Amino acid sequence: LLFAGVYSGRGVAMSTVWGAAAARLLAGVASERDMPVSVTPMRTVFGHDFAVQVARFVHPWHRFQDQIEAKASTRK
Incomplete structure (x- = not known):
């Protein structure tokens, strides 16, 4: 499960970057270290x-x- 949060209208650039990075991660081309933000476990x-x-x-x-x-x- 990958979730990048709610962008509140100001995250057009970030959501575009995140989507491309997530696709590379899910395709096995990139690792979690290559993500634009750190990948962390889900928490309450x-x-x-x-x-x-x-x-x-x-x-x-x-x-x-x-x-x-x-x-x-x-x-x-």
């Missing part, structure tokens, strides 16, 4: 479960705020 991220639960409430609230702001800007 502290607080992830809590963050997911918070996001389930925060994201809809932000969408609601965006709708209110959009309606207010069209009335001007």
